[in-house]
Amino acid sequence: MKKLLFGFFVLLLMTGLLFGGCAPDEVIDEPIDDPVDEPEVTHPFEDVRVRQALNYAIDKEAIIETIFEGVGSPSSAPVVPAVFGYTQVGPYEYDPDRARELLDEAGWGDGFEIELFHPTGRYPQDDVVTEAVQAMLAEVGITASLTTYDWGTYLDTVIVPPEDAEHEAYMLGWGTVTLDADYGLYALFHSSQWPPANNVSYYANDEVDALLDEARVTPDIAVREDLYDQAISIIWEDAPWIFLHNEGQVNAVREGVEGLIHHPLENILAWDASIEGEQDLIIAIGAEPENLDPLKIMSAPAATVSEHMAQTLIYLAEDGTLEPNLALDWEPTEDGLAWDLTLREGVTFHDGEPFNAEAVKYNLDRFMAKGEFEGETAAVFAFLLGEVNEVEVIDEYTVRLHLDQVFAPIASHLSHSFIAMHSPASLEALADDVDVDAPVGTGPFKFVSWDRGEQLVMERNEDYWGDVPELETVTFRFVPEASSRVIMLETGEAHAIMAVPPTEIERLEAQAGIDVIFEDSVRVIYIGFNLQPQ
Amino acid sequence: MYGYIIRRLLLAIPVLIGVSILVFAIIRFIPGDPARAIAGVHASPQYIEQVRRDLLLDEGIHVQYYVYLTNLLQGDMGRSTFTGRPVTTELMARFPNTMVLASAAMMIAIIVGMSAGIVSATKRYSLFDNASMLFALFGVAAPVFWLGIMFQLLFSVHLGWFPSGGIGTWRHLVLPALTLGLATTALIARITRSSMLDVLRQDYITTARSKGLVERVVVYKHALKNAMIPVVTVMGLQFGTLLGGAVLTETVFSWPGVGRLMVDSILARDYPVVQGAVLLLAVLFVMINLVVDVIYAFLDPRISYGNKEVE
Numbered sequence: 089m090k091k092l093l094f095g096f097f098v099l100l101l102m103t104g105l106l107f108g109g110c111a112p113d114e115v116i117d118e119p120i121d122d123p124v125d126e127p128e129v130t131h132p133f134e135d136v137r138v139r140q141a142l143n144y145a146i147d148k149e150a151i152i153e154t155i156f157e158g159v160g161s162p163s164s165a166p167v168v169p170a171v172f173g174y175t176q177v178g179p180y181e182y183d184p185d186r187a188r189e190l191l192d193e194a195g196w197g198d199g200f201e202i203e204l205f206h207p208t209g210r211y212p213q214d215d216v217v218t219e220a221v222q223a224m225l226a227e228v229g230i231t232a233s234l235t236t237y238d239w240g241t242y243l244d245t246v247i248v249p250p251e252d253a254e255h256e257a258y259m260l261g262w263g264t265v266t267l268d269a270d271y272g273l274y275a276l277f278h279s280s281q282w283p284p285a286n287n288v289s290y291y292a293n294d295e296v297d298a299l300l301d302e303a304r305v306t307p308d309i310a311v312r313e314d315l316y317d318q319a320i321s322i323i324w325e326d327a328p329w330i331f332l333h334n335e336g337q338v339n340a341v342r343e344g345v346e347g348l349i350h351h352p353l354e355n356i357l358a359w360d361a362s363i364e365g366e367q368d369l370i371i372a373i374g375a376e377p378e379n380l381d382p383l384k385i386m387s388a389p390a391a392t393v394s395e396h397m398a399q400t401l402i403y404l405a406e407d408g409t410l411e412p413n414l415a416l417d418w419e420p421t422e423d424g425l426a427w428d429l430t431l432r433e434g435v436t437f438h439d440g441e442p443f444n445a446e447a448v449k450y451n452l453d454r455f456m457a458k459g460e461f462e463g464e465t466a467a468v469f470a471f472l473l474g475e476v477n478e479v480e481v482i483d484e485y486t487v488r489l490h491l492d493q494v495f496a497p498i499a500s501h502l503s504h505s506f507i508a509m510h511s512p513a514s515l516e517a518l519a520d521d522v523d524v525d526a527p528v529g530t531g532p533f534k535f536v537s538w539d540r541g542e543q544l545v546m547e548r549n550e551d552y553w554g555d556v557p558e559l560e561t562v563t564f565r566f567v568p569e570a571s572s573r574v575i576m577l578e579t580g581e582a583h584a585i586m587a588v589p590p591t592e593i594e595r596l597e598a599q600a601g602i603d604v605i606f607e608d609s610v611r612v613i614y615i616g617f618n619l620q621p622q
Numbered sequence: 623m624y625g626y627i628i629r630r631l632l633l634a635i636p637v638l639i640g641v642s643i644l645v646f647a648i649i650r651f652i653p654g655d656p657a658r659a660i661a662g663v664h665a666s667p668q669y670i671e672q673v674r675r676d677l678l679l680d681e682g683i684h685v686q687y688y689v690y691l692t693n694l695l696q697g698d699m700g701r702s703t704f705t706g707r708p709v710t711t712e713l714m715a716r717f718p719n720t721m722v723l724a725s726a727a728m729m730i731a732i733i734v735g736m737s738a739g740i741v742s743a744t745k746r747y748s749l750f751d752n753a754s755m756l757f758a759l760f761g762v763a764a765p766v767f768w769l770g771i772m773f774q775l776l777f778s779v780h781l782g783w784f785p786s787g788g789i790g791t792w793r794h795l796v797l798p799a800l801t802l803g804l805a806t807t808a809l810i811a812r813i814t815r816s817s818m819l820d821v822l823r824q825d826y827i828t829t830a831r832s833k834g835l836v837e838r839v840v841v842y843k844h845a846l847k848n849a850m851i852p853v854v855t856v857m858g859l860q861f862g863t864l865l866g867g868a869v870l871t872e873t874v875f876s877w878p879g880v881g882r883l884m885v886d887s888i889l890a891r892d893y894p895v896v897q898g899a900v901l902l903l904a905v906l907f908v909m910i911n912l913v914v915d916v917i918y919a920f921l922d923p924r925i926s927y928g929n930k931e932v933e
Contacts, residue, residue, distance in 0.1 A: 284667060378704045378890070468669055523706045540715055541878025542789055567787060567876040568886065575774045575786045 131621035132196045133256065139327035139617055141190035143180035145228045148333055150182070151220050155213050157590035159338055159606065163331035165320050166273060168610050170352045170408045172500065173269025173303070173316030177324040178331060187228045199229030204615070206234060206259040207242040211613055212335065218259055221330070221615060232257070247283045250290050250620035257618065260288060261335070263611040265353060266472075267408045268500035269316040272612075274300050277323055290620040291328040305494035307420050312496060329614040337609045338588040340574075343601045345369070345583045350607045351406045354388040355505075356586055357395060358562045359532040360555075363583060367560035372573045372582040376541065376566040381523035382455055382508055383467045391505040393544055393564050397438075398508035398529030401429060401448065402499055410499055414443065414509055414530060418502070424494040431485040435553045437511035438534045445481040450512040452479045452489075472501045532557045542566065577602065630915055634908045641904040642694065645897050646687050673703070677893070690897075699901075700894035704887065709898040712883060717902065719789060720879035723871070724864040726795055727803030732857065735807040739814025739853075743822065744841055754811060761808030770801040770874035787876040798875040802868055806860045813856050817849040824848075851921055858914030862907040 132138045148162035162179035169176070191197050202225075206218040215236060222232045235255075237245055246258045264272030275281055278300050279292035296319050303315040324331075339350050344364035349357040358369055377390030385394060403413035417430040435443040453459035456473050457466035475495040480488040491498065501507075514528035526535045532554065533546040543565045548557050565582060567573045570589040574596065576582040588596060588604065597604050657674040673679075678686050693700065699709035738758070742751040777797055778786035784796050821827065822845055830840045869881035876882075880899050887895035 376886070379706050381706070384706050465672065466669075470669075539878070540712070541719075541882060542876070565788065565876070568882065569874050569876070571771055572774065572787050572874055572876060575771075575779055579778045579782065579786050581778075581785055581787070 131256075132194070132200050132202075133617040133619060133621060135194045135196070136326060137190045137194040138196055140180070140325075141187040141194070141228065142225065142230070142330050142617075143327055144183045144187040144190065145230075146180075146221055146224050146330055146332070147182040148179055151217055152333055155216050155220065156333075156336070157593055159336035159590055159593070160333045161336065161608070162333050163612055163614070164334075166276070166323055166329070166331065166612065166614075167264050167269055167320075168334045168352070168608055168612060170406075170608060170610060171264045171267050171269050171272055172408050173273075173313055173320075175317040175320050177321055180327075180331065184224075184228055191228060197229070199231065201231045201233065202256040203254070204232040204234050204257045204259070205242070205246055205255040206236060207239050208236050210239045210242070211259075211261050211611075214259060214613075217332070217613070218615075221332075246288055247286070249283055250618075251622055253618055253620070253622065255618055256621060257330075257615055258288060259613070259615050261611045261613045262286070263609070265610060266497065266500040266504060267352070267404055267610065268497045269320075270300070270304060270497040271500075273316065273319060273323070274304065277319075277328070289328045289616040289618065291323075291326070292619075293322060293326060296322050296326075304496055305424065307424055307494075307496050328619060329616045332613045332615060335609040335611045335613060337586070337607050338590070338593060339584060339586050339605045339607065340577055340588050340596050341584040341603050341605060342577060342580065343603065348584055349406060350605050352408075352608050352610050353391065353404070353505075354586075354609060355392040355395065356584060357392070358559060359396065359557050361562075362558040367558075368563065369559050369561070369584070370563045370565060370582045372565045372567045372576050372585045374566075374568055374570065374573065374587050377544070379523055380525060380527050382451070382506055382510065383465065384523055385506050386468050389566075394508055394527060395505045395531070396533040396546055396562060397527045397531040397535055398510050399531045400503055400505060400508055401431075402503040404500065404503035404505075410503055413503075414448075415502075418499050420494075421488075424496075425491050427489045427491070427498055428482070429487050429489070431487070432553065433485055435530050436551065437514070437530055438528045438549060439511050439514055441511045441513045443509065443530050444484050445487045447509060447512050448487050449479045449481050450515070451509050452476070452507070454515065455507060467506070469504065469506045472504050472507065533562055536561070626919060627912075627916060630912050634912060637908055638905060641908075642691065642901060643687070645900045645904070646690055647683075677703070694901075699898040702887070702892050702895045704890040704892040704895070709894045712895055713880065713898050713902055716878055716880045716883045719877060720865060720868055720872070720881060722795070723798055723802060723868055723877060723879060724861065726799035727806065727864050727868075728857070728861055730799055730803040731806035731810050731860070735810030736814050736853070738807075738811040740818060740841070740846070742811065742815040743818035744837075746819065751815075755815070758808035758811045761804045762812075764804065766801060766805070766870045767874060769804060770797070770871060773797045773801055774874070787874075789877055798871050798877050801874070802864060802871040806864060809856060809860065810853065814849065814853050817852045818845060821845045821849040847921065851918065854917055854921065855914060858910050858917075862903075862910045865906055866903045 152158060152160045152162065164176045164178040165174055167174050188197070191199075204218065204222065206214060208215045218234055222234055225232050246253070246255055246260070262272060262276060275286045277287060277291050277293075277296055279287070279297050281287040282290050299315045299319040299322075303312045303319070306312050306315065337354055339356060341348060346362050347360040349360065351357060356371055356373070358371065361369060363369055373389050373392065375387065375389045377385070377393050378387055379385050380390060380394050385391070399414050401413060401415040402418065403411045405411050412432070414432050414435065415429040416432050418427055420427050429448070431443070431445060431448065437443060441447070449459070452473065454461050455467045456470050456476060457464045458477070459479065475491045475493060475498065476489050477492050478490040480490060482488050489498065509529060510524060511528040515524070518524065525538060528535070530553065532549055532552045534549045536545040536547050538544045543563050545561060545563045547561045548559060550556060565576075567576060570587060571592070573582065573585040574588065574592050577585045577596075578599070593604055596602050657670050657677065657679055678689060690700075697710060699713075701708055702712055705712065738754045742754050745751055774786045774797065777784045784793050786797070788794055827840060827845055830844050866881070868877070868879055869885055871877065872879045872882040873885055880902065884896060884899040887899065
């Protein structure tokens with residue numbers, strides 16, 4: 089970058105000397121190098137062949153095998169397979185010869201230098217992965233100098249307008265938490281989403297924009313799927329990133345525990361679980377929920393705990409399908425500018441209050457800071473319902489969501505575990521400035537106690553509207569140290585643990601009485617190119 | 623005596639103000655936008671703005687500090703930006719746990735360390751002396767983190783005697799207290815030994831012995847009290863260290879104390895809680911030092927009720 093600037097400066101200076109130092113008549117006689125006729129000085133990343141070459145240069149399999157002990161899979165699209173709209177277009181095979189050919193064709197056969205920025209301590213082994221990439225790029229003649237940042241600083245450094253960007257390439261990850269391609273593609277590849285939003289590569293392709301725009305407003309599922317297929321194929325060929333890998337997650341469970349759901353959203357769900365000869369399930373997880381109030385909730389551990397007690401209107405199953413939960417049915421109106429939700433009848437909250445359309449309106453209004461909550465603080469994740477401008481109660485068991493514009497992914501957004509239904513009476517009873525810390529929902533389990541730094545206990549809801557769980561209690565214990573979680577599983581102090589460290593997998597697999605479970609996560613890890621080098 | 627204590631108390635004030643400035647400044651000067659980090663990657667720009675307003679991040683640093691200090695003096699350390707609960711609530715919920723753990727570790731260290739030190743000193747170069755000093759060397763050198771995991775493997779996984787983590791009964795306390803206390807035990811044993819040896823060489827001990835006093839009286843009555851001065855210093859400093867240094871132990875054993883709260887908060891960039899926890903530990907450290915100084919004065923009147931008496 090600096091070299092380019094320097095080169096340009098030298099060129100200017102020479103031009104100036106030429107014109108300034110010579111008499112005009114001499115200039116006319118002598119043919120001189122006009123800077124405009126010089127081959128345009130371009131950045132290698134402006135050439136799609138170079139971007140593809142870099143994808144061929146990286147051995148994704150080797151990264152997964154050696155750094156992650158086989159957990160995870162090479163990226164085969166910009167989103168993970170569990171996402172609605174996913175289509176397999178990759179992976180880019182590891183082929184350094186092909187990479188060198190492409191670089192030659194593009195005129196960069198002699199290699200070049202780039203600045204590669206990456207965070208540390210954010211994604212598993214992020215710094216090690218970047219170093220591996222650096223070494224593999226060196227094999228095809230590209231010298232990448234690495235700059236490491238702490239996470240907070242990192243975001244401020246890379247999520248900036250193009251004119252402020254110092255990086256030529258950067259590492260980031262993205263979890264498509266709604267399991268709908270809109271969330272994974274629109275935010276990262278639509279040209280309207282340049283920083284401060286999340287299209288950090290400054291990618292802009294009119295065709296992709298049109299496809300993503302159309303998919304947003306197309307209610308027909310098959311048509312949407314097709315639009316995403318097309319968009320994904322174009323993005324893949326355009327290669328605005330080095331597509332690295334889909335993260336994996338590893339849980340472990342003791343023998344005799346059946347029916348746990350290992351959800352790709354990094355959740356472990358216990359309502360269908362049972363333990364041979366026991367009634368009380370203990371699950372050790374790494375991080376504690378920060379908050380269980382829909383207004384403040386923001387992490388996967390919090391979602392895991394919350395989902396057992398406070399339910400969503402629509403349930404996002406582990407295979408990515410949307411299933412009825414507290415809403416039985418959801419349909420757009422004729423013009424697509426509103427959605428009608430038909431609610432489940434005969435459901436009561438844990439405090440005996442009825443679940444109905446009023447309760448839904450109350451919860452959604454509170455979440456979005458609309459209606460009677462106008463002027464108050466909206467939820468951290470209120471953007472999920474950014475297109476909703478009003479919630480209307482049609483009758484006891486029907487609500488209508490009015491949208492600003494047609495927005496097809498609304499149902500998958502509504503399935504987000506943070507948009508959970510709490511008893512309005514329990515929310516009203518909260519004093520000012522106090523958050524929900526004992527959720528009163530409609531779920532299969534009822535809140536019992538929460539000892540911060542230690543554990544959260546819940547008990548079976550005997551009046552649950554669905555199948556009443558077999559388990560009497562479920563306890564989530566918060567154990568930050570991964571090796572301590574493994575030890576708890578071995579001693580039987582926990583029946584199941586989340587996030588087994590890669591180094592322990594082999595040892596646990598060898599033990600009788602313990603099952604190691606591999607599940608994809610929803611996050612892709614990539615190295616993005618700065619497509620607007622200044 | 624009271625004058626001495628009051629003087630020490632007054633001296634603590636600038637130290638505490640210094641600490642508060644340091645704590646406040648260090649965490650703000652980390653590069654990066656705190657509002658963005660706190661709000662999270664998925665947060666909307668509006669929410670980030672709101673966090674910025676809540677934390678007064680747009681005001682000058684001196685305004686932020688002034689507000690911080692005035693609130694602090696009223697016992698208000700702000701709210702955790704992660705959990706949304708008052709920092710004081712968070713700290714007070716965790717502090718007793720850390721206190722219990724540090725006290726148990728200290729108790730082990732005092733009983734085992736001092737006994738070993740005294741016996742080593744009186745039976746110098748014996749098998750016991752050599753063995754316990756070797757053990758002490760190991761205790762000082764072994765990393766807490768590794769030690770904790772080894773204890774878990776041996777006592778929880780293989781022997782099944784104690785739970786590997788959590789809090790509840792006295793059985794939950796054993797492994798973390800041992801882990802945390804081992805280094806201090808070793809240190810106290812070594813200091814006690816060398817200090818005892820030092821004192822036992824003094825003339826007045828020879829005098830006591832020549833008077834025909836039994837060795838037990840010489841050692842425990844005459845030598846021990848004087849040998850205690852450096853030991854008490856180390857104990858005091860170590861107790862402070864134990865309170866702050868419980869960070870690793872608390873993490874390995876999922877012990878819900880202040881140390882772990884601090885680590886979790888740093889990871890979550892939860893500024894107010896980090897500030898509160900560090901400040902709390904710093905205040906305790908200053909207080910413990912004060913207590914140590916006062917105990918000195920009791921142990922050795924020469925140290926002083928006033929400078930002139932020293933001179």
